[in-house]
Amino acid sequence: MSNNVIAIDGPAASGKGTVSKAISEKLQFNYLDTGKLYRAIGAKYLEGYEPISAAQNLDNNDLKIYDLQKPEIAQVASEIALIPEVRAALLQFQRNFSKKLPGAVLDGRDIGTVVCPDAKVKIFLTASLDSRASRRYFELVKQDTKISLETILDQIRQRDERDQKRRSSPLVAAVDAKVIDTSDLSIKEAVDEVFAYVRSKI
Numbered sequence: 547m548s549n550n551v552i553a554i555d556g557p558a559a560s561g562k563g564t565v566s567k568a569i570s571e572k573l574q575f576n577y578l579d580t581g582k583l584y585r586a587i588g589a590k591y592l593e594g595y596e597p598i599s600a601a602q603n604l605d606n607n608d609l610k611i612y613d614l615q616k617p618e619i620a621q622v623a624s625e626i627a628l629i630p631e632v633r634a635a636l637l638q639f640q641r642n643f644s645k646k647l648p649g650a651v652l653d654g655r656d657i658g659t660v661v662c663p664d665a666k667v668k669i670f671l672t673a674s675l676d677s678r679a680s681r682r683y684f685e686l687v688k689q690d691t692k693i694s695l696e697t698i699l700d701q702i703r704q705r706d707e708r709d710q711k712r713r714s715s716p717l718v719a720a721v722d723a724k725v726i727d728t729s730d731l732s733i734k735e736a737v738d739e740v741f742a743y744v745r746s747k748i
Contacts, residue, residue: 548648550575550748551664553657554740556671557717558620558705559678559685561736562625565671566653567738569744576646580654580661581623583636585614590624597626601635615694617686617701626707627655630714637661649748655709658720667747669740670719673729677701 552569556562563579568575583604589612590600610618626632633656640661644650652661658668675679679699686693709717719725724743728736 547585549645549664551644551646551662552651552667552744552748553662553665553667553720553723554651554653554669554671555655555657555659555717556720557655557673557678557709558635558680558702559621560671560673561681561731561733562653562671564733565736565740566651568733569741572574572741573649573651575649575651576643578638578640578643578652580640580652582609582614583639584623584627584632585619586612587632587636588619592619593628594624595647597629597634598631601632604636604639610657615686615689617690621701621705624708625718625743628708628712628714633686633714655717656715658723659718660715663720667744668720668723669743670723670725671736671740672719672725673701674726675699675706677687677729692712 553684554562554566567577586604586608587600589599589641590608644652644662658665679695679702679728682702683695683698684691686698727738731739
């Protein structure tokens, strides 16, 4: 029996992490936030590690020992994700994870196009730049009251540009992915819409 793989892609702050986690819990599937892999490499790079070597030797513990939500780590992670050798090293890690039973939900930017092109369900979550920046701002201002919405807006705009223009695995919806715009949806509405689609496919 083929494994149930659900690929959920989308740009920064589109809601894919929150939605993916909720879907995995509803289905009792394994969940991997693939962005965490790149952020872990980013954290190691900031400590002085060489990124390709760090990617080739990534350990599950690396995902737990850093505060991977720090904006500076996310920014560096997006730059490191441009390195084809880093992406290649992490590809096998992600594919191995996707084989876990009874199924797996993976979220990222190239799951449906590169990591798991044969995924049973492919979803691409998107949202307007303004709504994504607002979400990220309200998330981060709790930790850093000095952070400004303009800074977040600029960071996400730069991130989008890097993700969409990189030569290796650019951010793009798979041709057979269901595209869902979450700009005007609450978390519950987004989860419900995605879950209804998933249930129609598996």
